[in-house]
Amino acid sequence: MPASFLHGVEVIEVPNGPVPVTVVKSAVIGLVGTAPAWAVASPLVAAALDTPTLVSSALDAAAFGPVVRGYSIPYALTAIQAQGAGQAIVVNVFDPTIHFTAIAATAFTFNTQGTINLGHMGVSSVVVTSNPAGTTYVANTDYTLDAVNGVVTLVPAGSGGHIAPSASVLIAFRYADPSKVVDADVIGAITGGVYTGMQVFQTTYGILGFFPKILIAPGYSQDATVAAALTAMATKVRAMALIDSPPATSAAAAITNRGVVGSSFATSSSRTILCYPQETFFDMGIVPTGVTLNASGLPLTSQFNANAVAPYSQWVAGAMAAKDLAQGYWWSPSNTEVDGMLGPDVQLYASILDASSDTNNLNAAGIVTVFNAFGTGLRVWGNRSAAYPTATTPDNFISVRRTMDVIEESVELAMLQFIDQPISNALIDAILASANAFIRSLIQRGALVAGAASFNPAENPSAQIAGGQLVFDIDVMPPPPAERITFEAFIDVTLLQQLGNTSPITVAAGAVS
Structure with missing residues (x-):
């Protein structure tokens, strides 16, 4: 009772009894990778650099740019959304002011339409000078720049420009280059209270009210250092880390890699899902070096439009999230049909009748693979995490581990x-x-x-x-x-x-x- 004096009557409402326990979100994917934000903005900018961004729709995904070859986030979001459901917390680590290739002053000649194609999309720091050097021309006075498509257009003399038609000039520039992103960028760090890379996932509960529960870094998790960091992050936020194998890895090599120190598959963590092999798909991504100019000098982007290979983890993540929402997190991701793939990048023998089949041997080594038989379509195949066969406790089953995570965190909160x-x-x-x-x-x-x-x-x-x-x-x-x-x-x-x-x-x- 309060200690203050009262000569009278009062009612104090005291909350008592049980409270409802809210189930935490399980169908949330944590995606770290690279995004071509330069393709939707000029001058070049980074897409929400090292910032957790919730993507729930195709409209949300558009903020990270179109599908451009070399950039992992748009491809992964396409694979995830092809499964029909699920949200993603996306962290972009590509910064065009850091991750670029510089081209020294190179001779170019304006065509009859008064344009020059630099041969690269996403350009910056463009310097146009006379050839031979001596005069530095001024942007928007002597020429205009389409930084997205990498096209320089001269300003006619009648409009104040100083470059002669069909002139030869020297141009130095930089172009956005995702190959400059290294493992350290993806892993990130915590410096002075600032979180970068995948470390940002630790902040998502405070910002969004939940943690991602399915972590992927397509194109990077096949590296042992990124795989280890992704697993460590999964431990911190009670998630599952989906780790890829390198492309063109045989089934025998994938199994052997379970025992090779330094391999991304050399782990016994119950929070790691080993995804094998990489998958083929029809790639309609933009080729960033494929811009051409039409008869009017306007840029036309080129699409790849051919089969390509990509990490399996992005499709597995989408299938897991969709199944969580449709049936429940206590259902195994195995035997779930996957859309958007054409098949594995290596030949696999799949059978539910033959214990010596590739799919069975891979599962027996704790590797989740892909199954395809007559009339089945492509399916996620495998129930167990990387803890198996080292650990045989029930939580080596992916669904059991995830169910325990949901229960524990829900009760704690x-x-x-x-x-x-x-x-x-x-x-x-x-x-x-x-x-x-x-x-x-x-x-x-x-x-x-x-x-x-x-x-x-x-x-x-x-x-x-x-x-x-x-x-x-x-x-x-x-x-x-x-x-x-x-x-x-x-x-x-x-x-x-x-x-x-x-x-x-x-x-x-x-x-x-």
Whole structure:
């Protein structure tokens, strides 16, 4: 009761009893990579550099630029959204002011339309001088620049320009070059309270109210250093890290790499999903060196329009997120059809009947692969994380590990309402009632086989309680996936006794036989 004096009556409303536990988001992908924001903005800018950006639609994805070869984010978002559902928290690490290639002063000649094609898209720091050098021309006075397409157009003398038609000039410039992005850019760091690269994922709960639960870095996670950092980040935010193999890796080599120190596959983390192999797809991406000029001197971009190879993780991530939303996070990602792929970049023998098939051997080594048989379409294939076969506990199943993550984080976040309340039997009962109501709801939905929360006095001695600490137990069992189904078939000769014992057929009156 308050200590202030009152000669009268008052009512104090005291919240008591259980509270609902809100399930954390599981179908959120954390994507770190490169984006060609220069393709939608001039002068060149970075697309939300090292900033977590929530992408929920194609409109959101457009902020990261079109699909341009060499840039990973637009390709990954296309693969994710092709699965039909799911959100992504995107972190772009490409900065055109840092990641560029410089071209020294090179001779170019204006064509009859008064334009020059520099041969690269996404240009900056353009300097145009006379040839031979001596006069430096002024942008927007002597010439104009289309930085997106890399096209220089002279300003006619009648409009104040000083460059003669069909003149030869020297041009120095820089062009955006995603190949300059290194592993350290993707991994990032925390410097002076500033988060960069994948470290930004640690800030997303404070900014968006949730963490990404499926982490990918397509094109980079095949490097062991990025793979290790992605796994470490998954541990921090209770997520799964999807790691790729290099392109054109044989099934035998992928299995061997499980034991090769320095390989991205050499891990036994229950938070790592090994995605093999890379996949072919029809690539309609813009070729950043393929701009041509039409008869009027206007730029025309060129699309690749041919089959290409890309990391499998982006499709697996999209399939996982879509399945979470459609069926639940307690469902295994395995046996989920994937759209947008043409097939693996190496030949794989897939069979559910042959234990020596490539797909079975890969799964037995803790590698998630792709399955394709007659009429099945391409499917994610494999239930287990990289913890298998080192660990055989139930949480080596991807779905079990993810279900435990959801339960643990959901309960933790719900307990904020009870933190710092006076310890009493009523508080203990309220906490137990909240947790058990949540567990019962999960059992009813099929996310758990059984489970309960309990308070054991033996785990809570008086000295510990006097220190403000309470310990509760949560015992649950998520449903493991039906990875193997066995029938025992018997040839029962006694069934031959039924031969010759057929009963006469009785035809009802009036029936036509």
